[in-house]
Amino acid sequence: MSNIVVYGKKKTGKSLIKMLQKLNKEAILYDDETEYEDDLFTSESLVLVSPGVPPRAKGLSAAQKVGAEIMGETEFCFRYCKGKIISVTGTNGKTTVCEMTASILRDSGNRQTYLLGNGGVPFSEKVLDVQPDNIVVLESSSFQLYGCKSFAPYVAVLTNIAPDHLNWHESMDEYINAKKNNFLRMTDGFAIFNKDDGAAVELSRECKATKLYYSLRDNTANCYFDGENVILRGNGKESEINARFIGGFARHNVSNALAAILASCCAGAEPCAAVSSLRNFATPPHRLQKVDIIDGVAFIDDSKATNVHAAVSALNCVEGNIALILGGSDKGEDYGEIFRNAGADVKAVVAVGQTAEAIYECGKRFGRNVIVLGDFKQAARYCFDLLKPIGGTVLMSNACASFDSFGGFEERGDYFARAVKEIKSENQKS
Secondary structure, eight states: OOSEEEEOOSHHHHHHHHHHHHTTOOOEEEOTTSOOOTTSSOTTOEEEEOTTSOTTOHHHHHHHHTTOEEEEHHHHHHTTOOSEEEEEEOSSSHHHHHHHHHHHHHHHOSSOEEEEETTSSOHHHHGGGOOTTOEEEEEOOHHHHTTOSSOOOSEEEEOOOOOOOTTTSSSHHHHHHHHHTTTTTOSSSEEEEETTOHHHHHHHTTOOSEEEEEESSOTTSSEEEOSSEEEEEETTEEEEEEOGGGGGSOHHHHHHHHHHHHHHHHTTOOHHHHHHHGGGOOOOTTSSEEEEEETTEEEEEOTTOOSHHHHHHHHTTOOSOEEEEEOOBOOSOOOHHHHHHOOTTEEEEEEOSTTHHHHHHHHHHTTOOEEEOSSHHHHHHHHHHHHTTTOEEEEEOOSSBSTTTSSSHHHHHHHHHHHHHHHHHHHHHO
16 A cells, blocks of 8 residues: 555646656555545555545544654655745735736746736646746745644745635645745745735745835835836846836736736846836736626626725726625624725625525624625626616625636626626616
8 A cells, every 4th residue: 555645636636646657656646525545544655635625524634643754745745846945825815916017027938937827827737837947936825834843935925915815724824834835945046025014024024035115005015016017126237117008907906016017027027127117917707807898887796806805996996876795605704894994985785595594694883784685696787777777887896706606706797797798688688
């Protein structure tokens, strides 16, 4: 029997098996639904854990009990990665920062760049292809960073910290400790922090690598946007690059752009080229994506907002009358911050899915009447009818994961887009 057990049978688990095969190592693929003999885990076992497996899964408890070595995919792949790693984590923004960074580096054209990690191509799928002069842009979730003991990228980015995944992590402290693994063991290279996020700044004090900061508010930061220009500072040099087009991005994406510019410059991109590269950057779908406008009512799909912090950010990006659609599967968050930020311009809050009742009860505490409906089609129609006489925006920014009814936030966003299409068709007939 092999001493290597890959724990988790989904995409990452299958990718780890293929990686091990390339290394001529045999492994057993395991999950908690599979029955194996009692001695599957021994003190000689190496258990490679897929990021979706929670820390207190029963198989992990059994492995810990016998003293097996337990290691996540990120930690394992790091040991085989020959290229430089730019690892981006944070509660929100990490996907966009990664895609912006990879786009800048690919446009620079002088190095092979891999975009790997959370939600995309697993690290283990490509790590053995990475050469010493290549760059890996790695999206690192708290699941992937959990338990890392030696992981130390060349560039680490922390976008922000807010409560998330508290149904997976035992506490907020455990979540934060996982995020810190992105930079805690760095002794060289660069660690980049969002100076506008108090929690990120606080955590930066624990970093021993060269620290750099980006900001929309502090003009002394290493990377700052003044509304017209991006100002870059480092190594005693300062660059001022015209970037008026960045002002057309949603506010949170201006911040994401600064993080990406700073990260790519740390990896060798020229400042002017890094800024210019973002001129043609297309924001990934389901992130404040305008679906359509029907009779003066705009529909925005922000299905990627799977936590409260992201939903609040979306609310702050939309002007005028708003009908807000929330809800999905429970991640253990409190929704109070949404209602604290829902001013008089929020004409209705509609809740759908597993968390609808919890959102309704939270709304009551803040004196807001929350409408609970059966699905997102009903919610979209209700919001359209409400706003049609006055104009405004139907904003689906869920503040929850999607797994109560959908396979992921993309599927939920597509469902919402189909609902909007049906509304448009019905409206044209009436």
